[in-house]
Amino acid sequence: MSEKDGTKAGEDAPQRIRTLTDLAQIAGVSAGTVSRALAGKSVINAKTRERIQALAREHGFQPNQMASKLRRQKTGVVGVIIPLGHDKQQQVSDSFFMTLLGHLADELTDKGYDLMLRRVIPERDEDWLDRFIGSGMIDGVIVIGQSNQFERIEDVADGYLPMVVWGNHQEGQRHCVVGADNRLGGKLAAERLIASGATKLAFLGDTAPFEFAARFAGACEVSKQLGATIEAVPTHLSPDQTGKEIAGFLAKRGADFDGIFAASDTIAFSCLRELQKLGIEVPGQMKLVGFDDLPIAAQTLPPLTTIRQDISAGAHGLVDLLLRRLDGEETESLVMPPKLIIRATA
Structure with missing residues (x-):
């Protein structure tokens, strides 16, 4: 038996639950299902909801553990993540990404935050978003592009408030978006x-x-x-x-x-x-x-x-809405009007 943890030699220590993903693996469901169950959402049947909540209590994982941690201990870092599910060969050096990232860096620096950037291939990491927000390294997250990950983003939005997405808004969606019409x-x-x-x-x-x-x-x-x-x-x-x-x-x-x-x-x-x-x-x-x-x-x-599409105004909107969400506000999406710029090719 170890003097430090009380376990016998060779005996596996209880699995430590740090994130929604960890709990989802134990429960045998998706991280989104765990998120909704812990939030008490009625879309999850009562039996599944009660089982997940019981597992959370057993492992000392509180429903709002991540959010309360963010409120208590700020990192001063905002995560910016680019999911490339539809075109895995696209690069962060793409002119659009670089333009938006430049404006985001200016906005975040002005507000006293650092930026942590990640490019992910979702098919290689199903829990790419849950893992990032549960890492403890960031205060909130900006997702650049919905790619083909709309449902994954929706799942996370059910239980995680400080997230804003650059993308397309459609009626009834749950995640907060900034983007052009x-x-x-x-x-x-x-x-x-x-x-x-x-x-x-x-x-x-x-x-x-x-x-x-x-x-x-x-x-x-x-x-x-x-x-x-x-x-x-x-x-x-x-x-x-x-x-x-x-x-x-x-x-x-x-x-x-x-x-x-x-x-x-x-x-x-x-x-x-x-x-x-x-x-x-x-x-x-x-x-x-x-x-x-x-x-x-x-x-x-x-x-x-x-x-x-006004990329500068969009970056300002992303940061403004994220900071308001970090303060606990449930913000609406921002849909910006596009404008035709006539030059010489048409």
């Missing part, structure tokens, strides 16, 4: 292409992520109303794939379209380069509209027509 942005993009004379549109991007799906849906709505056609062309965001995919698309089917709505400025930049390589005039033969209005969009040749 992506569907309206898609409408503005399609309207501009059609007003410029395009009638056969291609949407370049993966329509699985919620933000891109909303942009495509808005463009589809306008195309149908105005008698144009639109087709989604799956396009990755990883640097080593985007250019090749667009080059292949333009070589095989470029003549079938006269307007391109790129799901992001990053995709639009690659598209513009490939169009120039093929000698396809923009906007003479092909109209092009991007989405984001990154700083470099005004410097391309020709300058890119795009849909602006």
